[in-house]
Amino acid sequence: MENKKSDELKICLVGSSGGHLTHLYMLKPFWKDKKRFWVTFDKEDARSLLEGETMYPCYYPTNRSLKALIKNTKIAWKILRKEKPDLIISSGAAVAVPFFYLGKLFGAKLIYIEVFDRIDKPTMTGKMVYPIVDKFIVQWEEQKAVYPKAVNLGSIF
Template sequence: MALLMGLVLAVFVVGLSLIIRVYVVVKAGSKCRPGTEGSVAVLAVAGSGGHTTEILRLMECLSAAYTPRHYVLADTDKMSEDKIHNFEGSKQHSDSQFIIHRIPRSREVQQSWSSSVISTLKALWYSVPLVFRLRPDVVLCNGPGTCVPLCAAGLLLGILGMKKVLIVYVESICRVHNLSMTGKILYTISDYFFVQWSSLKDKYPKSIFLGRIV
């Protein structure tokens, strides 16, 4: 009972603090005006290991109109930044319009679900001001827990009538019969939800199946 009351209090405090932070961001005005007419500002969520490899394969398919490109990764992710720099540097007509941002990780591997509530709230604390400042047109993600607070922030931006942010989720190719926990959370709020196995399409009718796309 005491733990539940503590969690409720934590949610209330974080929620109130976020409202204040959002008000400050909106009041000050966004200094970052991503994109110009005809361009699409994209926020791609990287995750350690295979998640980053898959998200970069998706980014490789995007045209030059997707600029600037904002990559967000967990502050404990030590490998993804090098992969992103190598990817962007290898592009033939790279205009260097990409920025890497870091936020706290929502949930570490094998972290307990009770403690992950607190860490997710911490990640949300950083995600909301970041998304409200960048105001991306698209949030592109493929499974790391880090994308949950970022997608929630993008959804909030639309709920407040400030900007419609498209949430595009591509389930990892390793998910054949069941969605990841992140996928289950984002299935209901994403605008486009892609799966890479027909067995998942049968279970989740809202999803889009185009075969293997990464």
């Protein structure tokens, strides 16, 4: 990734639909001029928001579901082998886990953004990806007590 210019990066934006997807979409000033694809739930809000974007559906519901983890690991394997992203960004939730772990194996850089509404406790996804990410971003200084290696960039909103 170091040898590529910023506009040559291929980015995978992965997250649940709803608030997690909205968080990722709010990063548009960063991703708008880059090659990118999305992985999210095939739901109306996601289809509407991502109209015209390359979007891969993933399996849901994911919350604490081993079945969903297995299915999304298979989906992640296929998508990551096909697309070969340089960078994977997520703000959660569970669908991020297989994409991050497999993405790491494929040599992608990983950026995780902890959710805005969790100030003093870690999320399950945050705890699972924290050990392997290249950059862990929090939106509150208080979150650094939970994630000491995190970078506080303030609110995305």
